[in-house]
Amino acid sequence: DAMVIQNPRYQVTQFGKPVTLSCSQTLNHNVMYWYQQKSSQAPKLLFHYYDKDFNNEADTPDNFQSRRPNTSFCFLDIRSPGLGDAAMYLCATSRASAYNEQFFGPGTRLTVL
Amino acid sequence: SQKIEQNSEALNIQEGKTATLTCNYTNYSPAYLQWYRQDPGRGPVFLLLIRENEKEKRKERLKVTFDTTLKQSLFHITASQPADSATYLCVTSSGGYQKVTFGTGTKLQVIP
DSSP states (O other): OOOEEEEOSEEEEOTTOOEEEEEEESSOOSEEEEEEEOTTSOOEEEEEEETTEEEEOTTOOTTEEEEOOSSSEEEEEESSOOGGGOEEEEEEEEOSSSSOOOEEOOOEEEEEO | OOOEEEOOSOEEEETTSOEEEEEEEOSSOOSEEEEEEEOTTSOOEEEEEEETTOSEEEETTEEEEEETTTTEEEEEESSOOGGGOEEEEEEEESSTTTOEEEOOOEEEEEEO
């Protein structure tokens, strides 16, 4: 089945220790997104790619970076995680059309000690 | 920027009844609106999309309405089942794939 896969599902890191979360898709969608979601809050868009074009949200901290080496894979790098970065990180994909739904992965739960 | 208001309090209903969830937006009229289901610890799952020129959309036991005058969408689940218990997110878009805004969701609990 076509899907969005995120690894790992659970990630524990130490304060200030860089961490990378990965996302892959078999849907062949042009657009990939990274969201941060904290408990009882709406998913917050961090950035998205249209193909290789990177689009950063204005309020995304510089601590968050992303790479998309090819259509299938996208990575979220947190350079120096703080306690406030503990959250669920969601990857999603969509077609680049006028009306389209987003397909989400299962998420990676990040814990910062 | 767009602001979406969903009832933050959980909605508890009896199995078999119709659940109605409300989504109100405050600024521009979105080109389309979507509803997603999210289970604890999981990513959201797309349910329905309704365009600004559509009044109503149905899919099996689900129905969505879109009232641009009231700036409101209603999401109905008929003949609700305990398996419908989840958080339901309302999402608006001004068009295309970039500008989507998520609501915080309403938690639905269907009691057997």
